[in-house]
Amino acid sequence: MTKHIPIEAASTCTAVSPSAVLDSAHLGEIRGAFGTIALDDRALRRTWKARLQTLLAIAGPGLIVMVGDNDAGAFGTYTQAGQNYGTTLLWTLLLLIPVLYVNQEMVVRLGAVTGVGHARLIFARFGKFWGAFSVADLFLLNALTLVTEFIGVSLALRYLGLPQIWGVIAAALIITLAVSTGDFRRFERFALVLVGGSLLLIPIALMLHPPLPQLTHDFFVPKMPEGAPLSDVMLLIIAIVGTTIAPWQLFFQQSYLIDKRITPRFIRYERWDLCIGIALVIIGAVAMIGFSAAAFAGRPEFGAYTDALGTAHGIEQAAGRLPAILFALALLDASIIGAAAVSLATAYAIGDVFAVAHSLHRKPSEAKGFYAVYAGLIAFAAALVVTPGMPLGLLTNAVQTLAGVLLPSATVFLLLLCNDKAVLGPWANGRAQNLFTGAIVAVLVLLSVILTASVLYPDIGEDWIVGILLGGGAGALLLSLIVMLVSRPRGEVREAAPPAVVSYGDPTEWRMQPLTALPAAHLSGLSRTWMVVLRGYLVLAAGLVLYRIAELVATKL
Template identity: 30%
Template structure:
């Protein structure tokens, strides 16, 4: 009964802490994520579902470590790298981050463009409008309001649940496929699994969770709530990835139709699951693209202000955090130029962004490992052996993945 008595304050604290974990993990399923998951499911069907549990574990462990570092030290990953490795390394890492993130921004702009096209909206009109709205909103609104808006947007991911139901899948088989791997594991299958992992666990996600937790000003006595929130976020994201893959498998894979992108998937499932399912899938893509377009440039802008000591917080006005906000919008505008020019194909961009991320991520995990095990920084909150084992495991898998990916590309 005593537990019941403290339930209300606990719930209250949880709601105060709510945000970073859920928003970051859902943003991992951005437009690029939706595309990768859709293509993977259209090629391998339920066989791809086996990857979800390991992905959830990797995401959960890396995000938790990042957030814990931010809560304990009050610093973002950029701050820490600068303070421990100096200017030269900082410049290098920021340059890479900027480059990799720019690829991801292009993916999201591309996703938005495709989604708009699938609804027959004019890209030339709506895309700039979305960007203007985004900029005004991000610069004007406080942290709390931006966060609420993202949490609201995330509700739209439920669209995937409904499109999965409308696709009338064999739920028994879905459940079984989660745990039992496919009978024949081909090189292509491994390769695609890696792409799926690479789209979910990202370098920018690691930077973003740190900065965002820091900007929320969470303190150490809320650490457990924060951890719980991150676990829930990672879990939920992958539940929705499951629905996404189920919707595609039950319609396209089972009918032998392959696709090359997410908007394709939205259109292609129409004959099998109906108009509504198609509409929902498209809506999901639109929201995913929007969230990605907001979060990824924010991650770069946060990192820049940490690395180079300029003011950067969602709580600050445009005047006080000018560099932060200008950098945010410049990336998007630069991306817009690329996306609207007709000579660039999106497919190549998606691939390049995924590879770069795959190569970059192990470096970030290395820093994560160093900081999370630094007793001076973390005190009693250093990694335990299980966390270290899982982190190293994730690093090895991702590095291996990146190498195999590069190899596959050469061969």
């Protein structure tokens, strides 16, 4: 039986260069769903056939994380956008494409170069407080997100006329067993079959045939729905952002990519895997908004969204039983892959932090803690959904709110890690990436503030929303200028020494050293200030949101 290896010894097990991998199962040949790449394979891929074979072997992490994000919550958000506002919000998806790529591409580099999961890196580079903060948030949010996945399973089964309780239990068992075989390739094939199932959304769109010229226009030309309250539209836009970019994605893709044993030599292919996944997500989202708009256009239900079950009935009335059945099957497929990915993200993070065996290459007897966390989360979520009288709608609202509150902090940590030269070396961010990602963080924080305010004060008006956007943007610029002025060195100005030139050699062979060998992380004054501000905001916002949720629960009892 292969034994788990500690951080300090991990570097001696790889033939490439010292690395910080925590589990010996993360070292060796790549055994993907559609091919194998030997550990010592350094052949140049000169032909299209060789490149395609390599891409097929590498493909998986990007596809699964992206399609997994089009889960039950995404079905609800996108179909709500189509039913309530037609296709007028399609342009938000276009704006999210570069955000998706930039965020997840940074995760690709972190995983391939470091060999260490996202949670462990946060612990090692920012200390125990922030590490515990991020993992506790992830655990809570993922547990609640799993509940929404099984709500999706329940709604799909209800439409198909199947028993919900036994169906939810069966889905939980399938999701658990698919991961617990001890064969990484077997799970990846299972997951990629579910990725293929997401294509069921395309024939549904063809059957309801929303006007293609209108789809194209609204995808490329931003506009707001006419006559709709700005506050309602803004909240839905925030929901679309939160649905498309979720914190669990960062933790899942980095750990799954490490578990697949992908190294810097194959980052280029993993980027293509990610691009294909993003394309599938956007196609699925456009299809859902498009066919929902077509199904409810001109009907009394337009503008009165209920849930995915209501969407299925609306599709049946508009185009017949077949597309509605396909929609229910697509929802079931999305909920299963979403549940598997979210649970794995948590199990990987816990295994990483506590340095216990955590790999799909291992059997349950070899990684008891890893599989126990995974199965426990699945069982918890399924049990909540089948419990009579459980306020599932309230839980769904809590998930969306907490995701909106916690998203900015996940992006901040990602940005700081990708600027850490000790972690990424030649793969660290450039200035353009930092500027773009910094702007993303600022926008996410402002959207998070609006979402939090709207939960606490449901009657918030348009003036307040505009005020938050303008005031928040101006405040961020002012605080940055103040910190830059305060941090500027005073007194005698000395000529700065030229920066030392660091030679990293071949970037495709460079990997991070074991964590214990890294120099201490250095944060600038501006970064420390923003960390403190972000910490204070998260504590205040999360506390207020939880108080509001508890208040709502009390009124229902």
